[in-house]
Amino acid sequence: MNKPETRIQQRNRAAIMSAGLEVFSQFGLRGSTLDQIAEAAGLSKPNLLYYFRSKDAIYTALLEKLLETWLDPLLKLDPQGDPIQEVLGYVRRKLTMSKEYPRESRLFANEILLGAPHIAEHLSKDLRALVTEKAVVIREWEAAGKIAPVDPYHLIFSIWSTTQHYADFDVQVRAVLGGIDPFDDAMKYLDTLFRRMLTPPKA
Amino acid sequence: MNKPETRIQQRNRAAIMSAGLEVFSQFGLRGSTLDQIAEAAGLSKPNLLYYFRSKDAIYTALLEKLLETWLDPLLKLDPQGDPIQEVLGYVRRKLTMSKEYPRESRLFANEILLGAPHIAEHLSKDLRALVTEKAVVIREWEAAGKIAPVDPYHLIFSIWSTTQHYADFDVQVRAVLGGIDPFDDAMKYLDTLFRRMLTPPKA
DNA sequence: CCTCTCTTTGACCAGTTGGTCAAATCACGA
DNA sequence: TCGTGATTTGACCAACTGGTCAAAGAGAGG
Numbered sequence: 001m002n003k004p005e006t007r008i009q010q011r012n013r014a015a016i017m018s019a020g021l022e023v024f025s026q027f028g029l030r031g032s033t034l035d036q037i038a039e040a041a042g043l044s045k046p047n048l049l050y051y052f053r054s055k056d057a058i059y060t061a062l063l064e065k066l067l068e069t070w071l072d073p074l075l076k077l078d079p080q081g082d083p084i085q086e087v088l089g090y091v092r093r094k095l096t097m098s099k100e101y102p103r104e105s106r107l108f109a110n111e112i113l114l115g116a117p118h119i120a121e122h123l124s125k126d127l128r129a130l131v132t133e134k135a136v137v138i139r140e141w142e143a144a145g146k147i148a149p150v151d152p153y154h155l156i157f158s159i160w161s162t163t164q165h166y167a168d169f170d171v172q173v174r175a176v177l178g179g180i181d182p183f184d185d186a187m188k189y190l191d192t193l194f195r196r197m198l199t200p201p202k203a
Numbered sequence: 204m205n206k207p208e209t210r211i212q213q214r215n216r217a218a219i220m221s222a223g224l225e226v227f228s229q230f231g232l233r234g235s236t237l238d239q240i241a242e243a244a245g246l247s248k249p250n251l252l253y254y255f256r257s258k259d260a261i262y263t264a265l266l267e268k269l270l271e272t273w274l275d276p277l278l279k280l281d282p283q284g285d286p287i288q289e290v291l292g293y294v295r296r297k298l299t300m301s302k303e304y305p306r307e308s309r310l311f312a313n314e315i316l317l318g319a320p321h322i323a324e325h326l327s328k329d330l331r332a333l334v335t336e337k338a339v340v341i342r343e344w345e346a347a348g349k350i351a352p353v354d355p356y357h358l359i360f361s362i363w364s365t366t367q368h369y370a371d372f373d374v375q376v377r378a379v380l381g382g383i384d385p386f387d388d389a390m391k392y393l394d395t396l397f398r399r400m401l402t403p404p405k406a
Numbered sequence: 407c408c409t410c411t412c413t414t415t416g417a418c419c420a421g422t423t424g425g426t427c428a429a430a431t432c433a434c435g436a
Numbered sequence: 437t438c439g440t441g442a443t444t445t446g447a448c449c450a451a452c453t454g455g456t457c458a459a460a461g462a463g464a465g466g
Contacts, residue, residue, distance in 0.1 A: 008443070009442090027317065044445055045424085045425085046446085054425075055423095109371075112371070113372070115229070115374055116375065120374065127375070127378065131379045150395070154389055160368070162365060169312075169315050169316070182360075189358070190357075193361060193400050197400065212413095238454095247414065247415055249414075249455085249456080253413070258453095410464095411464095412462080413461080414460080416459095419455085426447105427445105430445080431445090433441090433443090434442100
């Protein structure tokens with residue numbers, strides 16, 4: 001039986017997760033040190049290891065918590081809503097997440113890029129199940145003539161990639177644009193992109 | 204004055220670059236060791252350092268060589284060609300590169316993700332100049348009514364992100380699709396996506 | 407066959423890093 | 437106030453890693 005967490009445990013675990021996010025998202029798993037995380041968390045290194053078994057444990061805990069947050073916007077895609085508005089709303093939510101939670105996006109991207117060794121299972125279970133479910137919804141919308149014909153899986157991939165790009169490749173985007181904040185224009189562009197993609201041709 | 208390279212130098216430098224690509228793209232800069240690269244190259248560790256000053260030097264050399272290859276498809280965007288075909292051709296070339304050179308794509312992605320500390324300058328010079336130049340071309344196509352109104356910078360970003368996604372996030376894509384090769388469907392999907400985006404509305 | 411340069415390597419080193427541990431300190435309910 | 441379990445830490449360690457170096461080993465031209 002798990003004992004309930006004390007207040008101190010809650011506070012310190014949260015501080016460690018927060019510090020871990022900050023550090024891991026900047027330097028990756030191998031590029032980050034326990035000392036860095038400890039300092040960011042305001043704790044000593046052995047103290048970190050009192051709360052988490054190992055560096056990997058911090059990283060894995062972070063990823064798993066993150067995955068939920070990451071799936072949430074897709075989960076909210078409502079089969080009952082207006083199809084195009086639902087998809088565009090999803091795009092908007094994802095882009096907003098890139099803007100407001102770039103560290104989370106980068107941490108996740110880094111993990112996938114390196115082969116997702118810590119969350120491979122989650123991807124082929126939870127993520128796959130969720131996407132498959134939503135793909136069915138999109139296919140129904142298409143069959144009902146509410147949206148133009150489209151491969152639902154690749155539609156979702158393209159939403160992920162275009163929106164997350166503004167978090168993961170932020171330096172590149174800003175280098176190209178010369179420092180201008182990209183998000184307003186990105187929002188307009190992506191809205192147009194997916195609107196044109198999905199609007200059914202006039203009969 | 205630089206002396207010309209001997210055959211042995213050419214062979215070994217090439218072997219090191221190749222090994223470096225293999226290893227760095229799998230584990231990132233910090234996650235890779237000289238021993239790994241040495242073994243992959245079939246050389247001893249001190250021998251590596253006879254050809255390259257440091258681990259960083261191998262990595263940087265790799266990135267710089269890579270950047271050229273990476274810019275090349277965009278360079279080939281022909282202002283004289285048919286606008287929509289030119290863009291779709293660019294998309295096709297980029298997706299093909301993701302399929303055939305995933306290691307290069309991942310290495311590059313990893314560098315950008317971690318803040319591009321080794322190539323920041325290249326991004327804000329070479330890359331920025333090239334994109335700006337092509338953005339002008341796209342604006343002219345738009346002004347001539349050859350393509351629908353579109354933000355040229357974000358158009359390019361969306362081409363990068365959607366195509367590179369299939370290399371960088373390969374594990375995730377395959378986890379979702381259950382192992383089916385994604386590239387054929389991706390090609391069709393992206394062709395449709397950008398065709399619908401760019402086809403001007405009938406007057 | 408000699409020699410000069412290029413190439414290769416075994417042995418080594420110092421700094422870093424993840425992780426341990428015993429002892430000290432703290433928090434809180436009785 | 438006291439006792440007990442939770443919390444914190446200084447000191448330490450073994451493994452790893454990037455990098456050095458002196459010396460040995462090839463290769464090619466004379």
